[in-house]
Amino acid sequence: MLALAWLPSAAAAAPDLVGTWRVEWVATNQAKVPLLGTTTITTRQVSLARIGPGAEGLVQEHDACAIRAEARLATTTFPDGFLAALPHKVYAPTLTSEGETWRYRADTGPLFIGYDPLLSPDGVPTEIDHPSVTDWDADGRPGGTVRVKAPLFSEVDVYVVQRSRGLLDGLAEVRDGRVVGLRGSFVLDGFEQHTIGASNRLFHTTPRATFVPESSWFEMHRVADDATCASITEPDRSPSR
Numbered sequence: 535m536l537a538l539a540w541l542p543s544a545a546a547a548a549p550d551l552v553g554t555w556r557v558e559w560v561a562t563n564q565a566k567v568p569l570l571g572t573t574t575i576t577t578r579q580v581s582l583a584r585i586g587p588g589a590e591g592l593v594q595e596h597d598a599c600a601i602r603a604e605a606r607l608a609t610t611t612f613p614d615g616f617l618a619a620l621p622h623k624v625y626a627p628t629l630t631s632e633g634e635t636w637r638y639r640a641d642t643g644p645l646f647i648g649y650d651p652l653l654s655p656d657g658v659p660t661e662i663d664h665p666s667v668t669d670w671d672a673d674g675r676p677g678g679t680v681r682v683k684a685p686l687f688s689e690v691d692v693y694v695v696q697r698s699r700g701l702l703d704g705l706a707e708v709r710d711g712r713v714v715g716l717r718g719s720f721v722l723d724g725f726e727q728h729t730i731g732a733s734n735r736l737f738h739t740t741p742r743a744t745f746v747p748e749s750s751w752f753e754m755h756r757v758a759d760d761a762t763c764a765s766i767t768e769p770d771r772s773p774s775r
Contacts, residue, residue, distance in 0.1 A: 675731070
């Protein structure tokens with residue numbers, strides 16, 4: 535748990551949030567998956583973020599460094615091409631006084647995987663031949679390719695399309711007028727995903743998933759300004775490329 539070591543007065547200036555950060559968020563879903571039954575799927579993403587001043591307040595930007603999803607009997611990994619296709623995100627975080635602490639909020643903005651939203655105004659496509667579906671990660675296959683490893687099967691490539699946006703809401707750990715850590719809730723707002731194909735037809739199905747907010751969270755910790763994805767994704771801390 536994070537200790538709130540600095541308590542602002544009503545007139546206090548906001549503590550310093552500018553710097554370089556390791557961001558980890560965890561999204562948990564309960565899903566009914568063919569061949570595996572009902573299971574908990576935990577998806578972890580580690581990103582390298584930088585926060586600096588902008589014309590109208592703070593600006594935060596991040597790049598995804600690692601993603602991994604685990605369930606009771608299966609593990610999903612994300613090929614290098616998938617990670618490379620994830621866009622560089624830029625958004626405006628806020629830090630507001632709230633009683634005896636400071637609250638951080640950020641909306642990372644919409645993320646579209648595997649399709650062009652301008653060609654699918656009615657929502658996320660469900661069929662592989664929909665005109666909005668793209669070879670998003672440039673691997674020669676439709677949509678975004680994730681790799682599933684399950685008992686009795688070799689690795690299976692699954693082709694997905696997805697829409698979501700990440701919402702972060704948490705409290706700051708402050709020391710000497712400087713934010714040194716953040717922790718709170720993480721929500722995948724508007725999440726919708728469809729499987730449009732797979733290298734094994736038994737996996738060509740879309741699990742019915744329910745988001746579990748009480749098991750979904752984010753943490754941010756300061757890192758050196760010259761930090762890289764490699765330096766913040768040690769094997770014992772999080773999945774890495």
